[in-house]
Structure formats: C-alpha cells, structure tokens
Amino acid sequence: MFTKEIIEDARSDPINHFEKIRKNIERNENEVNSFITLLLDEAEKEIKQTKEGKLAYLLIAIKDNILVEGIKTTAGSKMLKNYIAPFDATVIKNIKKEGGIIIGKTNMDEFACGSDGTTSAFGPTRNPLDLEKVPGGSSSGSAAVLAAEFADLALGSDTGGSIRNPSAFCSIFGFKPTYGIVSRYGLIDMAMSLDQIGPMAKDTYGLALLMDVISGKDIYDPTTIRKPTKSFTEIIENFKDNNLKGKKVVYAREFLDYTEDKIKRKFFNVIDYLNSLGLEIIETSLPEIEYAVPTYYLVVPSEFASAMQRYDGLKYGYRKEVRDIWNTIMESRKVLGREVKRRIFLGTFITSREEFGKWYKKAVLVRLKIRKRLLELFKKYDYLVSPTMPVLPWRIGEIQDPLTMYQMDVLTVLANLVGIPSGSVPIAKSVGFQVMGNLKEDHKVLELMYTVEQKFSKFIKTN
Amino acid sequence: MDIEKLAWIAKMKLDEKEKKELKKEIEKILETFKKIQEVDTSDIVFETISLSNTWFRYDTEPKKFDEEKIIQNFPKRENKKLEVPRLL
Incomplete structure (x- = not known):
C-alpha cells in the first residue's frame, strides 16, 4: 500500500490496521531481524486511544539511535544494550504530538558504522526482498520494516548515505534533508557535522x-x-509534471564509472524519461568525486573518535568493573565491535598533534573545496542526479574488506559533505535513483522524486 | 604508527592479534586515502565546519530532567548512591 491508502486504512479501522501489521511482524520478523526493540503491547494500548494530527494512528518505526523516552536505545551496540532513553528526541516529540504511534526501535549498524546492516551487535538485518542479501545500512532495520510491511513510516539517520543506501536496496523511498532542517537533538551522533535525521516511506x-x-x-x-512556509505535502499534492519543464538536470560521467551496467541502464531510462518531459539533461565532469570517499572517511572517524569518548562505562552504558577506574574504562570499551574500533583508532591517529595537518586539516580543506564546487554547480543547474548505489545488494558477509565497503558510499557521501538535500527513489528491484538539490531546496528534490515515482516506482506495490 | 600509544589515547585494550590486524588495516586505509594530498587547496581557507546557520541558544533556564530518569542508566547504584570504580 502507498501512504494515502495506508492513512485511509489506519483511520477507518485503526485496530484492524494494527492487527494486520502485527501479523506481518509475527510471521516474518524472525527471518528479517529488523527490530531491536518491538513495542507491540505499547502500540496496542496507544491505538485504542483517540488520536489526532497529521500522523494519527500511523505506526512508525524509529532507528535505534534516536531517543524515545522510557524505551531502550542501543544504537546497535552492546555498549548501550541496557540504556533507557531519559527524554524524547525532538523529532519523536513532534511525531507523538501529531498522533503517530511508535511500533519499535529498528536494527542498525553499530553506532551507524556500516553500509550494509551487518555490524549490529544484535545480528544482521536481512533484506526482505531477498533474505540472503544485505538490506544496506546503516538504517537497515528502518528500510527493512517498510519493505516487509511491519510499519507505515520510519525514521533513519544519514551521515554518508545511511538512509538512501538501504532505501535503494530495499526498494523504498528515503530522504536526507538539508543539514539543519531537522533537529538532531536526541540523536546519538556519529559525526555531528554530517549527521541528519530523515524520513523513510513507501512513496514521496x-x-x-x-x-x-x-x-x-x-x-x-x-x-x-526555520521550516519552509509551505508544507511539503501541499507541494506534492499540488504538483504537476509540467512544473518541471525547462529545469536543468545534471549528472557527472564519473558517477557512472563506478556503476554496474545493469544499474546504468535503469538510470538512463529515467534520464530519457525526464528528457521526454521537457527537462534539460546535461552531462558534466566532476573529477572531485575521486576524493569524496577518502575525505568522508577521514572526517567521520575524527568526529566519531571524539564522540565515542563518552562511552567509558562510568556514567552509563556497559561497565566491566576491574581493579581501578582506568582499567575499568579499558575493559568496558572492549565490548565495541570491530568497525567501531577501527574508526576510533583511525580518528585518534589522524587527529593526533603530529598527523593533524596531513590528514584531518587536509580532509576538511578538500571537503570545503568539494562544497564550493557543488554549490557553484547549483547556481547553473537545478538538480544533480545519479544512481543511489553503484551495485546491487551483495550476500550477507560477502564484503569483509573495510576499503571495499567504504567505496560503496561513493555516490551518497557528496550530499553529506556539502549538506545538501538528497533522496532515493526506487526505479527497479533494489535499484535507486538519487536526486540532489541545492541547500534548502528540499521541496524541489521531493518534486523530482515524485515525478520519477509516477513512472518508475509502481512495481513496489507488488513486491 | 605506534599502535600501543594509540590504544592508550583511545582508551582501548586490544589483544596482540587485534593490534596487528588493526594496524595493518589502518595503514592500508591511509595508503589509499593519501591521494587527497594531491588536491590543490591553496584557495581554500581552513574552518572546521561551515556554521553559517548556527545561532546562539536562548538565554533561558534549560529544561530540567527527572533526576531518577537520568540516574537509572548509571551502571552500578544503590538507591541514590552511585558507585564508581576505585580511583587507586
């Protein structure tokens, strides 16, 4: 079902709607492993109460790095396996105010460190479209719950593609807003200059x-x-394809050097369609993309190593008590997973006094250069587009080499490095079309996503 | 790369096998990433993050949290007494 049908179904008979979702979960969750904490009993109580607002009676899944008061929030890590959130993140407060019901906290790569949903301390999430394959990450559970129809809407967080990557692999819609449009208060951060909370859904x-x-x-x-004065739903509801006639869509040929042929073909089908609607298509060169992954994976560990200092087992989180405070900290931090440790070590190294200029400072300068280049591009063009992921989902456990895994983010990290809005639209099974727009032009990105959806995304109804 | 020193700064205890593997992995990652050194950034001014959006917090009393909710996550406690590891 698409969102408007879901809303109708939920509001006409909330309990029946909830029971359908519950049955789906009971039937398939064991195989998918998309939730860390399921809140079926709590949701059942809520559904019986009168709800008002934009999200009334809708069942919403929340990535497990976003705080929900009184509920366990683990960030996919053993370090926080017993951590109870003492307050609601601002996004959660807003969802509750609008009548939304939290159905559960979703599985994710540990502290969002991962691109395929396999680094969670609570086991990997499986792709509901093919259980042998990865669902993408790090918001693996949030994408999987929508593909498996365990929830109506979901929230994820995106630091380098963590919403868009699993959205593409699970054939759903995901959106990373402009940095700053959505509050990060109550988000367990990975890299605060790049993190952004965003929505995931069955349509634009x-x-x-x-x-x-x-x-x-x-x-x-x-x-x-501030949020835009016009509502996003109003923009989508009043939208007509010919509104985009004459808009300039650019893609970089270097994007396609990294992309599998099958995905390239699907990408060009969309390009041809947009051209047929009267949008102007321009090919350009963006050699900076070669430096995007190294820049991203130098900035992220630097911020991450600093953010992770707080997990020492003293105030909260896992504590393994030994003879003194120093050894207690060291022993407690042993519980962190391999990818988390790798990033802490990398970040600690490149921000050390001796290495700072060579690595961290240089990465920040290259980031600013990429930002300058992309913002110049948006002075001339309305949209930058690409496939969301360069490859199709791989088998669970197939990629072990960290560098190979990092390279999978090559098409998504640009939006985070620059802070621009970017969304993924499913155009074929596990293939996403990525739309990027200028800063604060989130509505424009959603308009193009909606246009692509009308022609290419109907297949997800029959998944 | 002095992995022992790094582990100490990062407050991490690793076994010998882990130390060897992590050192090798990080060196390989940096070897691949050294290509950013070739980017000409002479026209860019260093700033840690472009914070053009940032504004100062309002000068008001911050919201108060329920004390019980905050200390519920303390790893070891007896009623309101919070137990910390030995310092010495």
Whole structure:
C-alpha cells in the first residue's frame, strides 16, 4: 500500500490496521531481524486511544539511535544494550504530538558504522526482498520494516548515505534533508557535522508527510533552521509534471564509472524519461568525486573518535568493573565491535598533534573545496542526479574488506559533505535513483522524486 | 604508527592479534586515502565546519530532567548512591 491508502486504512479501522501489521511482524520478523526493540503491547494500548494530527494512528518505526523516552536505545551496540532513553528526541516529540504511534526501535549498524546492516551487535538485518542479501545500512532495520510491511513510516539517520543506501536496496523511498532542517537533538551522533535525521516511506508523499512533522527550528539544536512556509505535502499534492519543464538536470560521467551496467541502464531510462518531459539533461565532469570517499572517511572517524569518548562505562552504558577506574574504562570499551574500533583508532591517529595537518586539516580543506564546487554547480543547474548505489545488494558477509565497503558510499557521501538535500527513489528491484538539490531546496528534490515515482516506482506495490 | 600509544589515547585494550590486524588495516586505509594530498587547496581557507546557520541558544533556564530518569542508566547504584570504580 502507498501512504494515502495506508492513512485511509489506519483511520477507518485503526485496530484492524494494527492487527494486520502485527501479523506481518509475527510471521516474518524472525527471518528479517529488523527490530531491536518491538513495542507491540505499547502500540496496542496507544491505538485504542483517540488520536489526532497529521500522523494519527500511523505506526512508525524509529532507528535505534534516536531517543524515545522510557524505551531502550542501543544504537546497535552492546555498549548501550541496557540504556533507557531519559527524554524524547525532538523529532519523536513532534511525531507523538501529531498522533503517530511508535511500533519499535529498528536494527542498525553499530553506532551507524556500516553500509550494509551487518555490524549490529544484535545480528544482521536481512533484506526482505531477498533474505540472503544485505538490506544496506546503516538504517537497515528502518528500510527493512517498510519493505516487509511491519510499519507505515520510519525514521533513519544519514551521515554518508545511511538512509538512501538501504532505501535503494530495499526498494523504498528515503530522504536526507538539508543539514539543519531537522533537529538532531536526541540523536546519538556519529559525526555531528554530517549527521541528519530523515524520513523513510513507501512513496514521496510519505516522505513529505514526515518532513512536515519533523522539520523546523529547535531551541535545543542551534544548527537548525526555520521550516519552509509551505508544507511539503501541499507541494506534492499540488504538483504537476509540467512544473518541471525547462529545469536543468545534471549528472557527472564519473558517477557512472563506478556503476554496474545493469544499474546504468535503469538510470538512463529515467534520464530519457525526464528528457521526454521537457527537462534539460546535461552531462558534466566532476573529477572531485575521486576524493569524496577518502575525505568522508577521514572526517567521520575524527568526529566519531571524539564522540565515542563518552562511552567509558562510568556514567552509563556497559561497565566491566576491574581493579581501578582506568582499567575499568579499558575493559568496558572492549565490548565495541570491530568497525567501531577501527574508526576510533583511525580518528585518534589522524587527529593526533603530529598527523593533524596531513590528514584531518587536509580532509576538511578538500571537503570545503568539494562544497564550493557543488554549490557553484547549483547556481547553473537545478538538480544533480545519479544512481543511489553503484551495485546491487551483495550476500550477507560477502564484503569483509573495510576499503571495499567504504567505496560503496561513493555516490551518497557528496550530499553529506556539502549538506545538501538528497533522496532515493526506487526505479527497479533494489535499484535507486538519487536526486540532489541545492541547500534548502528540499521541496524541489521531493518534486523530482515524485515525478520519477509516477513512472518508475509502481512495481513496489507488488513486491 | 605506534599502535600501543594509540590504544592508550583511545582508551582501548586490544589483544596482540587485534593490534596487528588493526594496524595493518589502518595503514592500508591511509595508503589509499593519501591521494587527497594531491588536491590543490591553496584557495581554500581552513574552518572546521561551515556554521553559517548556527545561532546562539536562548538565554533561558534549560529544561530540567527527572533526576531518577537520568540516574537509572548509571551502571552500578544503590538507591541514590552511585558507585564508581576505585580511583587507586
């Protein structure tokens, strides 16, 4: 079902709607492993109460690095396996205010460190479209619950593609908003200059609906900006294809050097279609993309190593008590997974006094150069597009080499490095079309996503 | 790369096998990433993050948290007494 049908179903008979979702979960969750904490009993109580608002009676799954008061929040790590969130993240407060019901906390790569959903301390999530394959990551559970129809909408977080990558692999819709449009208050951060909470849904309308609820300035997050005056759903509802006639869509030939042939063909089908609608298509060169992954994977561990200092087993989190405080910290941190440790070590090394200039400072300079280049591009063009992922989902456990895994983010990290909005539309099974737009032009990105959806995304109804 | 020193700064205890493997992996990652050194950034001014959006917090009393909710996550406690590991 698509979002408008879901809303109708949920509002006409909330209990029946909830029971359908519950049955899906009971039947298939054991295989998919998409939830870390299921809140069926709590949701059942909530569904029986009168709900009002934009999300009334809708069942929403939340990535397990976003705090929900009184509920376990693990970030996919043993370090936080017993951590109970003491307050609601701002996005959660907004969802509850609009009548949304939290159905569970979803599985994810440990502290969002991963691109395929396999680094979670609670076991890998499986792709509901093919259980042998990865669902993408790090918001693996949030994408899987939508593909498996365990929830109506979901929230993820995106630091380098963590919403868009699993959205592509699970054939759903995902959106990373402009940095600052959605509050990060109550998000367990990985790299605070890149992290962004965003919506995941079965269509563009669902993304717009959640954006209406979660976006806006928040006094608890000083990087937030005001939400646009016109609502996102209104923009989608009033949208007509010919609104985009004459808009300029650019893609970089280097994007395609990294992309599998099958995905390239699907990508060009969309390009041809947009051309037929009267959009101007331009091919350009963006050699900077070669430096995007190294830049990203130098900036992220630097911020991550700093953010992870707080997990020492003293104030909260896992504690393995030994003879003194120092050894207690060291022993407690042993519980962290391999990829988390790798990033902490990398970040600690490149931010050390001796290495700072060579690695961290250089990476920040290259990031600013990439940002400058992309923002110049948006002075001339309306959209930058690419496939979301360069390859199709791989088998669980197939990729072990960290560098190979990092390279999978090559098409998605640009949006985070620059802070621009970017979304993924499913155009074939496990293939996404990525749309990027200028800063604060989130509505424009959703409009193009909606246009692509009308022609290419109907197949997901029969998944 | 002095992996022992790094482990100490990162407050991490690793066994010998892990130390060897992590050192090798990080060196390989940096070897691949050294290509960013070739990017000409002479026209870029260093700033840790472009924070053009950032504004100052309002000068108001911060919200109060329920004390019980905060200390519920303390790893070891007896009622309101919080137990910390030995310092010496």
